[in-house]
Amino acid sequence: MVSKLRTLTQDGDLVTLRRWLDETGTLDITDALARLAPDERAVPFRLLSKDRALAVFEALDPVHQQQLLEGLRDERVAELVRGLAPDDQARLLDEVPAAVATRLQAGLPADQRAAAAALLGYPAGSAGRIMTPDFTSVRASMTVADALAKLRRGGRRPTRAQTLVLPVTDDQRRLTGVVELAELVTAAPTTRIRDLLAPETLWVRADDDQERAARLIQEADLIALPVVDREHRLVGLITVDDAMEVVELEDTEDFSRAGGAEPLEQPYLAAGVFALARKRAPWLLLLAIAFTLTVTVLHSFENALAAVTMLAFFIPLLIGTGGNSGAQAATLVVRAMAVGEVRLTDLTRIIWRETRVGLLLGGLLAAVAFPVVALLYTVPMATVIALTLVCICTWASFTGGLLPLVAKRVGIDPAVVSTPLIATLVDATGLVIYFLVAYAVMSDQLGGLAALTG
């Protein structure tokens, strides 16, 4: 698809290119455009019909939207930006450099400019940023016929948010309920809105976290969620498609952090090599510094290593297994927190579960490892390895269950403490466990635990 589009564009055969564009779906065109080099995109985009161009532009990521705008004439730019929903306009304005944003805003009619500016007034990451201020509200005392008439009166084709769910307000514009369009069309025209209200009214405040709003939409299977201000006055609606986007972004953020990288905030292939390195360097450096703890620990057990070189052979296996065990626990707990299954008050329950799981897993690994190591190396060595596996797995699983909750408690994203961070922390403590066990078991070769203290 991409290579086809690229070939047609480079050949300059505009007739064939236009035919190809007509026969191809909007999503496929969007996808192919995003994969072209930025300067290749303008030609095929200009050949799209007006409606098609807007649909493709809407579906593009803000980064690609911005790149595309750079190659277009000013009036075309204004037209495209005007065609976006207010929340998408705000998102684009937020991404482009300030000078470009001012130029884009200047091209908008006064009411759209005000709407976009209002959304940009809410803090980043808040529900207010992703809501649409473009809704139709009704009164509880209206009849179904009144409400449908009000919907039709809009004149131009209504947006989805304006029709799927109608918020119901009192005469101070305060939210009192919601009614779904589906209820309206199947009710008798003389029915009062108050008799069709959804049994429960869910809402969020404009300054609430947008993830909270998105998870609420997801859990309650909503189509749209009303957003209110501090005085409970209705200010907008968040629709389910925007909620899905938020959930995807939050999941991407968790997934990246769990892998020890900051989220990219742009599509992977759109990010340059330096941008990729910048997002990863701080974590990698921080973790490497944390790893210097392991150097210190090993340095302090230098005598043991010099006496029994064999001890060094098992270092990666033991700390790696500890890291994996801790990562498993942390991953499951972080995800359970993200989807709302687990919260801070479950702390003791989780730690108790994870400690037992770690003990079980460590016991299993020890049972497998003991005979193998006893056969290939020595029985004391096998004893050290088996005991260390039990201790390390239990400790790692305990730590992996505990740390995400601690992070949440002190206001850090729990995803940050998943895999790499846990692995690093468990590595240093795991080494201490390993050498303590070794001194206890191999007292004849290492001088016993007394050799450590004295």
Added chain:
Amino acid sequence: MVSKLRTLTQDGDLVTLRRWLDETGTLDITDALARLAPDERAVPFRLLSKDRALAVFEALDPVHQQQLLEGLRDERVAELVRGLAPDDQARLLDEVPAAVATRLQAGLPADQRAAAAALLGYPAGSAGRIMTPDFTSVRASMTVADALAKLRRGGRRPTRAQTLVLPVTDDQRRLTGVVELAELVTAAPTTRIRDLLAPETLWVRADDDQERAARLIQEADLIALPVVDREHRLVGLITVDDAMEVVELEDTEDFSRAGGAEPLEQPYLAAGVFALARKRAPWLLLLAIAFTLTVTVLHSFENALAAVTMLAFFIPLLIGTGGNSGAQAATLVVRAMAVGEVRLTDLTRIIWRETRVGLLLGGLLAAVAFPVVALLYTVPMATVIALTLVCICTWASFTGGLLPLVAKRVGIDPAVVSTPLIATLVDATGLVIYFLVAYAVMSDQLGGLAALTG
């Protein structure tokens, strides 16, 4: 909330309990119930009004639904299951033991039983499993008034899927288009449906993967997606709320696998300690076995370790950093694949990017590490560490970018090769790199590379 519910239930003060339930939101009740012990749930659940009970039951996870059913009388069970949408019925029937499923199905009216059985006939994970077969379709030749009349004719309150989007079919029941309810209510009653059709008709086949359907709904901002059979006959609709649930499950699966654990398939706190251990043991064991490679590598460099004990100190730091660097690359690529930004054809582009990113990151770490190690240890040691960091980071980043794509190519879930697996693979190769560099740099102490081969 949970402790309040638990106290009220244990006190047996049913009047206060009932008042509390009346004043509390459906989602909060659902959440509190799920956190009670299974045998504590029946009492508060029985006190809910009929509508409320169904809403709470719908919002519960299938595991909790099943546990709750066990404590209720047969007629109540039948009533609750009857109240579920066909796709939710199928999901529940799929979870419960076969004997219970037969009993539950027996309690359903013939048409619902047939609908649930039809859904269960599609393979697990297919679009057919999550669609609702309960939709209202219209013909292109109908007027808006005809279509609205057909919607109202249903009699009982229509489901959401029946109203949000109306699929348009020909006289062979083949899908020809879709029209959104929002278009219907704002158009003149005499307008023909054919003039209101959405510009593009997207659809999936019933045996397509459900993740594909969900991502399509997400990318195209759909409210509902028609599902067709091999003859392009309409068989159902997938609504956006079910798509959100699929995306969440797929993300949970990726997240768990990336952390080295199989997904739980039930809420974290509902899974027993043995169930948790069973999901984690295979991976942990497999990775531990892979780690034995590191034992072999270290064993074969025994002489170097005996000659320069200091070499052992840096093992965790070097292989840990390699693992982290590989995990970062793998995580970003796996996520980009999951959300459709990257695919197999991007292979060379990704590898080239990741190799350069790894080189940059390795260079940065080497620049930081060299002076520190030179100061605290020796200059040759600092040279070994710096060179190894550059090589390991580049190699790990390359591997981390490559393996998810290779996994996908051979039909394995790319998430499987994230963090722990990459870390394990990079560990063994990283050690080889480390000792080769050491032999090259410290030839005076170790006898040089020649000592290895001869």
